[in-house]
Amino acid sequence: xxxLVQSGAEVRKPGASVKVSCRASGYTFTSYYMxxxxxxxxxGLEWMGIINLSGGGTNYAQKIQGRVTMTRDxxxxxxxMELSSLRSEDTAVxxxxxxxxxxxxxxVWGQGTTVTVSS
Amino acid sequence: xxxxxxxxxxxxxxxxxVTISCTGSSSNIGAGYDVHWYQQLPGTGxxxxxxxxxxxxxxxxxxxxxxxxGTSASLAITGLQAEDEAxxxxxxxxxxxxxxxxFGTGTKVTxx
Numbered sequence: 001x002x003x004l005v006q007s008g009a010e011v012r013k014p015g016a017s018v019k020v021s022c023r024a025s026g027y028t029f030t031s032y033y034m035x036x037x038x039x040x041x042x043x044g045l046e047w048m049g050i051i052n053l054s055g056g057g058t059n060y061a062q063k064i065q066g067r068v069t070m071t072r073d074x075x076x077x078x079x080x081m082e083l084s085s086l087r088s089e090d091t092a093v094x095x096x097x098x099x100x101x102x103x104x105x106x107x108v109w110g111q112g113t114t115v116t117v118s119s
Numbered sequence: 120x121x122x123x124x125x126x127x128x129x130x131x132x133x134x135x136x137v138t139i140s141c142t143g144s145s146s147n148i149g150a151g152y153d154v155h156w157y158q159q160l161p162g163t164g165x166x167x168x169x170x171x172x173x174x175x176x177x178x179x180x181x182x183x184x185x186x187x188x189g190t191s192a193s194l195a196i197t198g199l200q201a202e203d204e205a206x207x208x209x210x211x212x213x214x215x216x217x218x219x220x221x222f223g224t225g226t227k228v229t230x231x
Contacts, residue, residue, distance in 0.1 A: 035220065037165075037222075044121065044206075044208065044222060044223075044224055044225040045157075045159075045165065045208050045210075045222040045225070046222065047210075047219060047220040047221060047222060050220065059218055059219075061216075061219055062216060062219070093164075095164055095165070097165075103153040103155075103170065103171040104170050104171065105155035105157075105167045105169075105170035105171070105176075105210070106155065106157070106165075106167060106210070107167045107170070107176065109164045109165055109166070110164070111164060112164050
């Protein structure tokens, strides 16, 4: 079945970086886009960015531009999201989620990865 | 700060109908971009509920529907059930933010 499996929880100190992975299975990896969405404790959903899994092109939210990098490895069907210069406000659950070509929404979601930034 | 505004909460008794509004602007919903809706049950990740304004993915009951008009969209739940108690988010695309996807502020549905 179609599945997105994310890496485990991370704890980082302010100023450090974190890299979260998302392994896809059950479908043709390069036929979709992948988004990253985060949710701070008790808050709503925040879009972080998108990567074209075929060509690797990216587009990031202005708020985190310059601190975020999304990459993919087509040989392992894995997408990575790296966030640098971490602040306490980056404490959140991070989700990878798939989007197909056309207006079909974000139809498959990873289980989420909790990133805690604390000194 | 989200560019799509939703009411913080709505409530209804079992069997009733509730609606959730999603108000945008001329750079997102009003520009013709589609609206999608997601349900987030307590302690879980989001689930796609409506795509392309008014289409239900397989498995979503037909008592859930979506609509869009002008710069706003709406999600309706009829025959409200206890299992509908969750947070709901609208989502679209905004051309004024260097091509950003945007989520609504979220609405908590409470079944009385």
